[in-house]
Structures are given as C-alpha cells and as structure tokens.
Amino acid sequence: MIYAENRRNYGQIDCPAPTILPAERLRRTRNASAAQDLLRLGKGAYRMNNESYSRNNELTDDGAAADGQYLQINCTGICAMNRSFTTYRPQGRRDYYLLFMDRGTLEVIREGQPQVIQPGHLVIFHPGETQWYVKHDDSEMVYYWIHFTGYGVPEVLSGCGLAAAGIYYTGPRQDITEAFREIFQNFIGRDSCYETAAAAQLLAILVRIRRSIDELECTRRGLIAGRLKASLNYIHSQYNRPISVRELAELEHLSPSRYCWLFRQQMGLSPHDFIIDLRLRMAADLMAKTDLSLKQIAHMVGYDDQLYFSRLFRSKRGLAPKHYAQSLLNLMDKEQ
Template sequence: MVAHTVEFMYTESIGLTDLTVLEVGTQVCQSDMTFGPSVRDMYVLHYVHSGYGTYSAGGQSERVGPGGLFLIVPDTVHAYGADPAQPWHYSWFGFTGTMASRLTALAGFAAPAPVRMTPPSHSVEPLFRNVMSLREEPAKELFLTALLYQIFGTLAIPDDAPPLRADVGHHVRNAVSFMNARYADPIGLDEIAGYVGLDTKYLCRLFQQRLSMSPYRYLTDIRMRKACRLLRKQLLGIAEIARSVGYQDPLLFSRMFKRTIGLSPTAYREKAKIESGSEQ
C-alpha cells in the first residue's frame, strides 16, 4: 500500500479578480481514499503525476492516469477516488475569478466531466511539481497566479500544433508588452505587427498557436480588464474610462464591454459597488 502523504497551503487575497489562487497542494493517496459526492465553491484543477483514479461528475465517470487532468467546477456534484491497485499521486490548484470560466474553456475542459490528457510535447507536469516549492516565497500569491496562467497557456496549445520557431515566443512576448504599454492609445493590428516587425497575418497565426486567440482579442481583454479596475474605483465617468482604455466612442466601448464581460459598464459598476459595501 502506498503511504499517504499530503501537502497543501492556502493563499491570502491580494486583490486580483481575473484569476485568484485560493489553495494549492499535492497528495499521494492510499488505495481506499475517496472524496465526495460533494460540491466546491471554487474551481479545482488536478494533475495526475502517477497512478490511477476515477473522476465522476455530471452523470459520467472517467478513469484518469499519469498525464491526465480533471477539473472540479463550482457548485457541481462530483466524486473522485484512487484506484485500489495503483492509487494516484496528484497536485492541484483551487482558484476563482472573473476569467476562470473562460480560461478553463480555452484550456480544453468541457462539461459534463471535464477531463483531458496532455501530449508530451505540451506537458504541464513540471509546472505542477513547482507548486509547493513556492510556499516560502514572500510574494507566493503572485508566483502561483503566474504559474496557473502558464498552465492554462500550455493547455491551450492545440495538440496537433506544429513546432514553433525558436523566435516565436520572443515575437509574441514583444507584442504583448507593446499592447500592455499602449492599450490606452488607438492602436490596431498594423501598429502591433509593425512594432514587432512581422506581417499581420503571420502575427495572427503566432498568437493563435501560442495563445489560442488573435492579437485583437488579446488587446480587447487587456482593455476590458483595465476598464473593470477603473469601474470598481468609482472615480471616473463611462466616457472617461472609455478614453482611458483606448476607445474614443463611449458607445462602442459599452458594446465591447458587455460583449466581453457580460454586463454593461453601468451594471458592472453597480454590482461592484454592492459587493464592496457587503464586504465592509
């Protein structure tokens, strides 16, 4: 029988709303170890390092082994347990946030039983093994959030994606840096491609390969995240916020905000105001 060991840690909130890591851990299970049926109020992403087990949700059960991942979705009844002969060893991230649902979808998890494998070329195993090594870092919440973003980015790469040239990551990183610095200006695809010295079509292909989205979509996400932060501060009007994130037309900004976030800027501001009052 495999010895039972578990390590985990809870994290403190540092005000991140797009993606917030609440807990992480790693566990070597005994053969009779099961959890559930139960529900959680957060997402919990497990990666299986070795051994086997079964995950059940949405009326379906799937056997998961080395290299497999399974996702617990908030408020969804689930259960999981170790294989009696070869009990599993897994690590996990517990998280929430306004971008959590979209990130898990981009990473390839779909209902009713969100389970997937990762090809060796896009392995996330080393990233999960780093989880507990960050416990002593003074800014571990930031490191863990960055690590989880890296996991989602790796999982979003298509299984059949062709090998990328060595300079691909460099071009994408430069484009991302440019957008983060210039999101408040009326920049478009031509300006982004010109900055990194690439053809617009090739830059779009690199973004799809690396991030599973277009540069325009990435820029829109940056602008909407910045807009959310400004709306929560309750200091500027909608038109001022629109201009602050690169939109000269407040109506266009409001349409893009609702399409991306699911609420109008005014509704989002009111919701944030109510939530802020309830926390006091």
C-alpha cells in the same frame, strides 16, 4: 491534529486515522523538492506522501469565491496514495478545481458516467459541480491539485480553450508538475508578491495545458507542432522584403509543395496570403501610432508602389488607407 473533516475537504483521504503527526509540525517539515510527509501507522502501515498549501494557512478551507480578485489560488498541493479511497462532494465547492494526474489511475464519475483517468489526464470542476472520484486498489497514485477563483477565471479558461468542465488529456508533462512546484515555493516563501506570482504560475499551467493538447492534435493530424518555427520567425523579421516560398521551404528542409501544404494546414493561409496579411497589419499599426505619410508606410512594409498598396489594403480591409487613418483620428477625437 488533522481531522477527518479536513481530509474530506481536500479530497485526499477517507479512512480511519490512527497516529498522525500534529498539523503544524507537518506544515513546518514539508520539503518543496519532493512530497516527503510520512504518516506512520504501525503494523500494516501505508505511506501517504502529501503536500497541501492554503492561502489562509488554516486547516479548513471552504473554497471561498474571491469576487474582488481577477485570479486567486485558494489552496494547492499533491495527493500521493497507495490505498483505496473515495472523494465525494455532492455540492462541490464555491471555487474552481483542477486535478492533474501524474501517476497511477483514478476513476472519475461525472453525470453518473465513470471514466478512468491516467497520467496526463486532467479534470476541471466548476463551482457547485459534484466532485466524485474513486481509487479502487492499493497501487501507487499521484495527482496535483489546485483550487482557484476570481472574476477573471471564465475569461482565462475560455482563452485557453478550457471553458467547459470535464476531462482533458495532455499526455504526461513534467513541465506542468514543475510549474505546480513553483506555486508551492511561492506559498512556502510567502513574500510580499507570492499571491501574484502564484497566480502567474497558474496562468502558465493553463497555457501549457492548452499547448499540450494542441500538440497532440497536430500529431493526430500528421503535423508536427512547431515545425514551421524557423520560417515563421524569418517571415516576421523580414516581411518587408521579397520572400519566396522556396526560400522558406529551405529553412524547414522541405520541398516547396510540402511546405505550402503544411503551412496552410497549420496557419490557415498560404504563405503568400500570410505575408500580405502581416504587412497590412503592420501598416495599420503604423497608421495608428505614427504620423508617417502613406507613401512612407507603404515603403516600410514592403511596397514601393503606394497605389498598389492602397488597392491591396482596401481589398483586404474594406477601407482605403486614407479612410482607415481618418477613422482612427475620429475615434481618438471621441475618446478625448
């Protein structure tokens, strides 16, 4: 049977439990295409369409910290509820916890301050942090949740700009909930690489979250995320030939002046400086990976005049190309 202790552990319900289906039967009858588990309670019944999947396949899960794994999912699932409840873990857990709202509202209390979260909000709790949230009414509410751990988690969260515990907003995102369901599928199938695949899906979720936040920020600033995609792709494929601003602006159906303003806002550089930077990065890469001459490299990245290329490289990189190439050779000798 599913006991109150386990429900409290997962933070999904805190109320009496009359007639409940056996846990093993619940696990075997889950349908990954929708949260279809039904608790039948007689008169005054309410429905709780929940799913939960645990790495150790046990009813209880203490949120173990996996110091030997880069990224590991301990458990994950959905909480779908149309009844009031409270989750309160004063000591939190030993792993990280991400909660993503899909429907309805939930009140989250952090450092004594309540905040109502809605669809598109997510909360990240760190290990040992108090987890306290309340549903006050009987309206429909759905959230996706995941507990994860590993020595690489701080690096991953930092890389996605999500290092700080707290509340973030992406807006409603079906792609994020679909990625959660991909994780559920891996836990259902449990093939030889399900844990690696599930961890990869978690990375994808965190990246989607970051990009969704960035898209909202672009909208707030009057920009459009991905607005320069066509011209940026063109620059990266044609950087070694002359490229005019007018040519790039036409690809985005903008005037040259509007294009330059938008480009600088999004990329932090003018189109001209961005192309120069890309050419010099490609030149540095060729110096590191080939034995081509500086004249050949200069020509390959778009400069027929080697002397001009050398002056430009030195002004931007602080070293003449030949000294940069020599520093790479010295570094390789030390490593050997």
